[in-house]
Amino acid sequence: MRASQEDFDSAVDRMKLLEDPDSDTKLKLYALYKQATEGPCNVPRPEVLDIIRKAKWGAWNALGSLPKEAARQNYVDFVSSLTPSLESSSQAGPGAGRSLPESEHVVMTSEDSITTIMLNRPAKKNAITIQMYQDIILALKAAGKDNSAITVFTGSGDYYSSGNDLTNFVSFASGDLEKISEESANTLRNVVDTFIDFPKPLVAAVNGPAVGISVTLLGLFDTVYASDRATLHTPFTSLGQTPEGCSSYTFPKIMGPAKAAEMLIFGKKITAREACAQGLVTEVFPDRTFQREVWTRLREYAKNSPNAMRIGKQLLRSSEKEKLHAVNAEECRVGRERWLSEECAAAVQSFLSRKARL
Numbered sequence: 001m002r003a004s005q006e007d008f009d010s011a012v013d014r015m016k017l018l019e020d021p022d023s024d025t026k027l028k029l030y031a032l033y034k035q036a037t038e039g040p041c042n043v044p045r046p047e048v049l050d051i052i053r054k055a056k057w058g059a060w061n062a063l064g065s066l067p068k069e070a071a072r073q074n075y076v077d078f079v080s081s082l083t084p085s086l087e088s089s090s091q092a093g094p095g096a097g098r099s100l101p102e103s104e105h106v107v108m109t110s111e112d113s114i115t116t117i118m119l120n121r122p123a124k125k126n127a128i129t130i131q132m133y134q135d136i137i138l139a140l141k142a143a144g145k146d147n148s149a150i151t152v153f154t155g156s157g158d159y160y161s162s163g164n165d166l167t168n169f170v171s172f173a174s175g176d177l178e179k180i181s182e183e184s185a186n187t188l189r190n191v192v193d194t195f196i197d198f199p200k201p202l203v204a205a206v207n208g209p210a211v212g213i214s215v216t217l218l219g220l221f222d223t224v225y226a227s228d229r230a231t232l233h234t235p236f237t238s239l240g241q242t243p244e245g246c247s248s249y250t251f252p253k254i255m256g257p258a259k260a261a262e263m264l265i266f267g268k269k270i271t272a273r274e275a276c277a278q279g280l281v282t283e284v285f286p287d288r289t290f291q292r293e294v295w296t297r298l299r300e301y302a303k304n305s306p307n308a309m310r311i312g313k314q315l316l317r318s319s320e321k322e323k324l325h326a327v328n329a330e331e332c333r334v335g336r337e338r339w340l341s342e343e344c345a346a347a348v349q350s351f352l353s354r355k356a357r358l
């Protein structure tokens with residue numbers, strides 16, 4: 001169940017009863033309200049000296065391209081969490097009775113028979129934390145079962161995703177290496193398995209640059225639309241790491257072994273247009289019209305018979321599934337060894353200490 005306009009209006013009224021909320025709470029409420037009512041931040045950044053307006057602008061702007069509907073839901077949930085005693089008995093609490101999982105950085109919305117899963121951490125270029133991997137799994141499982149016809153995966157803000165959050169590796173230096181690396185490999189394996197098994201048409205709307213795992217997973221999507229501003233980069237070897245997301249199998253198959261090697265072994269960054277010429281991207285759109293063109297097209301596609309699309313996908317993909325699961329298992333086994341290597345530790349340290357940038 002998603003928040004209606006009435007739920008939102010009622011949350012706005014309840015919010016007025018809050019007694020002196022702290023400034024972080026006020027900023028978050030302000031940003032979600034603006035996003036829910038006006039959409040993405042569309043005003044120029046205020047002057048440096050105007051501290052309050054600058055903070056408000058920053059909070060709104062940080063919501064990137066979060067859809068109005070998702071902002072409305074987040075606003076209602078946030079107000080509910082602040083005012084539990086004021087909840088009317090007819091209203092569901094946060095998460096109660098909702099078919100969509102909630103997450104701070106992985107936002108799920110459904111409209112026009114399309115479920116959208118959006119990475120929503122624009123200030124960190126949508127880098128994927130361990131919690132986000134778990135949330136992606138939950139979101140995909142929910143989308144696989146809901147009554148939408150198509151599922152779309154996209155990013156908020158100027159990046160599609162900068163890949164694995166490199167601070168995920170910080171815990172490697174501070175804890176039980178064996179245990180943490182095993183848990184991380186299991187998480188990676190689960191998330192990739194969930195993409196392999198996803199039962200409906202899965203479309204990537206690559207709204208901007210994509211790095212690392214956000215690129216490798218594209219080989220498991222049914223259709224990939226990209227903005228002409230997007231680049232695709234898999235800098236594994238400069239990080240002392242190896243390919244994942246089944247790309248060691250899907251990329252050579254899609255683009256041929258030589259082009260795949262350039263990307264996955266030498267870390268060559270390619271443009272969306274190059275990726276399209278090589279078959280990894282289905283179609284490239286001008287950035288200016290990307291959202292409009294992609295969503296117009298997807299809304300048309302979503303009118304097709306959902307069952308026929310799902311069964312069609314199975315016919316196209318099922319013969320590969322066993323192979324893909326085996327590839328995933330092997331990539332995770334090898335990847336885990338690499339994460340424990342000196343090379344990987346040094347590369348991550350270098351990023352974190354800002355000595356190296358892509």
Ligand SMILES: CCCCC/C=C/CC(=O)SCCNC(=O)CCNC(=O)[C@H](O)C(C)(C)COP(=O)(O)OP(=O)(O)OC[C@H]1O[C@@H](n2cnc3c(N)ncnc32)[C@H](O)[C@@H]1OP(=O)(O)O
Pocket residue numbers: 123124125127128130133162163164165166167168184185187188211212213214235236239241244351357358
């Ligand atoms: C469970 C474990 C699974 C493991 C799966 C493994 C997958 C492998 C991969 O995905 S490898 C790819 C890893 N990603 C990267 O190496 C990208 C690193 N990021 C960059 O090089 C740059 O940030 C950039 C080129 C993406 C963008 O550069 P730009 O100058 O435009 O912006 P900033 O660098 O200032 O970034 C803004 C803030 O975002 C933080 N950030 C960006 N990417 C990551 C990331 N991958 N991990 C952690 N943090 C990231 C960046 O640090 C800035 O934060 P700050 O504002 O607090 O400084």
